[in-house]
Amino acid sequence: MKTINVGLIGYGFMGRAHSNAFHKANHFFDLEYRPVLKAICARDAAKAQAFASQWGFESVETDWRQLVRRDDIDLIDIASPNDTHRDIALAAAKAGKMILCEKPLARDGIEAATMVRAVEKAGVPTMVYYNYRRIPAVTLAKQLIDDGRLGRIFHYRAKFLQDWTISKDLPQGGASLWRLDVKVAGSGVTGDLLAHCIDTAIWLNGSLDQVNAMTETFVKQRKHNLTGKVEKVGIDDACAFLARFKNGSLATFESTRYARGHKALYTFEINGENASLFWDLHDLHRLQMFDHRDEGRLRGWRSIHVTDGDHPYMKQWWVPGLQIGFEHSFVHQVADFLQALARKERPRPDFRDALETQLVCDAVLKSARSGRWTKVPAPK
Numbered sequence: 526m527k528t529i530n531v532g533l534i535g536y537g538f539m540g541r542a543h544s545n546a547f548h549k550a551n552h553f554f555d556l557e558y559r560p561v562l563k564a565i566c567a568r569d570a571a572k573a574q575a576f577a578s579q580w581g582f583e584s585v586e587t588d589w590r591q592l593v594r595r596d597d598i599d600l601i602d603i604a605s606p607n608d609t610h611r612d613i614a615l616a617a618a619k620a621g622k623m624i625l626c627e628k629p630l631a632r633d634g635i636e637a638a639t640m641v642r643a644v645e646k647a648g649v650p651t652m653v654y655y656n657y658r659r660i661p662a663v664t665l666a667k668q669l670i671d672d673g674r675l676g677r678i679f680h681y682r683a684k685f686l687q688d689w690t691i692s693k694d695l696p697q698g699g700a701s702l703w704r705l706d707v708k709v710a711g712s713g714v715t716g717d718l719l720a721h722c723i724d725t726a727i728w729l730n731g732s733l734d735q736v737n738a739m740t741e742t743f744v745k746q747r748k749h750n751l752t753g754k755v756e757k758v759g760i761d762d763a764c765a766f767l768a769r770f771k772n773g774s775l776a777t778f779e780s781t782r783y784a785r786g787h788k789a790l791y792t793f794e795i796n797g798e799n800a801s802l803f804w805d806l807h808d809l810h811r812l813q814m815f816d817h818r819d820e821g822r823l824r825g826w827r828s829i830h831v832t833d834g835d836h837p838y839m840k841q842w843w844v845p846g847l848q849i850g851f852e853h854s855f856v857h858q859v860a861d862f863l864q865a866l867a868r869k870e871r872p873r874p875d876f877r878d879a880l881e882t883q884l885v886c887d888a889v890l891k892s893a894r895s896g897r898w899t900k901v902p903a904p905k
């Protein structure tokens with residue numbers, strides 16, 4: 526078995542999800558390559574050391590530049606905040622490393638395009654953690670759509686709702702609250718949450734052609750954790766947009782961190798001439814389907830418990846009927862990346878795919894500023 530030495534940057538939420546995935550992938554999937562947790566990198570040496578001990582990393586770095594310089598690292602995994610993605614990816618590409626990167630790929634399309642150019646010039650394999658593609662029920666939706674079971678698509682509807690920033694006393698910036706600082710995050714819910722919805726939508730229903738958006742920042746000023754000053758909030762707290770897909774179908778997307786009662790309600794629905802599909806992250810192992818071709822007396826929404834051996838990914842796990850969860854989507858992502866390497870295929874979604882999502886986010890924010898329908902630019 527060939528080994529791949531991983532250097533992971535960031536030990537937060539995603540650092541844990543990725544470490545778990547690197548550990549599990551080879552236990553549950555038959556793979557030619559095996560990731561080795563060679564180094565964890567974060568700025569606080571003591572915390573990084575503690576993380577290394579807990580998760581089994583062989584070494585610790587406190588500067589990502591040093592990590593990227595190391596000859597014994599084959600793959601850089603970027604699980605740090607959005608403002609670090611571009612510089613790390615450019616250095617890693619120059620050093621000839623494979624790169625896995627968290628979403629959104631960058632803070633905007635300009636940064637993302639620079640990253641795509643660099644990795645394509647270097648010829649290094651990449652992948653971006655739009656992990657919802659790898660939830661078995663979502664992958665099943667993709668299979669059913671690709672089989673042509675829905676027929677012509679008319680509508681796509683997606684939401685990603687949370688409620689954790691409603692308090693006006695919540696500060697912005699710094700550890701764990703960097704998502705509220707526009708300089709670090711690039712945008713608010715658009716890049717953080719809608720980017721997931723957009724990636725899934727493009728994957729299931731093809732490219733978006735144009736968008737018409739509105740955004741709102743409900744709390745205009747917050748104390749900044751790093752400067753201690755009350756500063757203007759630059760992120761979008763909520764965003765809703767209409768869209769037209771290139772295949773002629775219509776869409777609505779909505780995201781907010783102000784929907785009291787909702788923690789991570791990601792849902793999508795797709796309506797075709799023959800059938801519709803609905804999925805809900807809070808019930809992630811189920812796919813709802815309505816098929817108009819069913820016998821009339823029995824016709825209705827069916828709830829498919831996506832846990833059987835012939836469902837995507839599921840034969841690798843337990844016995845039919847037993848569910849898996851959020852963290853498994855990262856295991857699938859790592860396994861699929863390693864499988865693509867073995868088959869010399871393009872891992873998906875790669876940086877180029879993620880650039881397309883980034884350009885939709887840019888168009889959404891531009892439309893919200895102008896109040897006009899805005900064309901999504903073609904990735905160059």
Ligand SMILES: NC(=O)c1ccc[n+]([C@@H]2O[C@H](COP(=O)([O-])OP(=O)(O)OC[C@H]3O[C@@H](n4cnc5c(N)ncnc54)[C@H](O)[C@@H]3O)[C@@H](O)[C@H]2O)c1
Nearest residue numbers: 535536537538539567568604605606607627628629654701
């Ligand atoms: N795919 C998903 O479902 C998903 C979910 C959450 C976050 N994300 C993405 O993952 C990334 C990280 O988010 P998170 O929630 O894990 O954040 P987090 O705040 O929990 O962790 C960030 C980590 O990065 C480290 N870090 C920050 N700056 C650094 C630097 N200059 N050098 C080295 N390490 C640095 C921090 O110490 C921390 O360990 C973001 O891009 C975010 O958008 C994706």
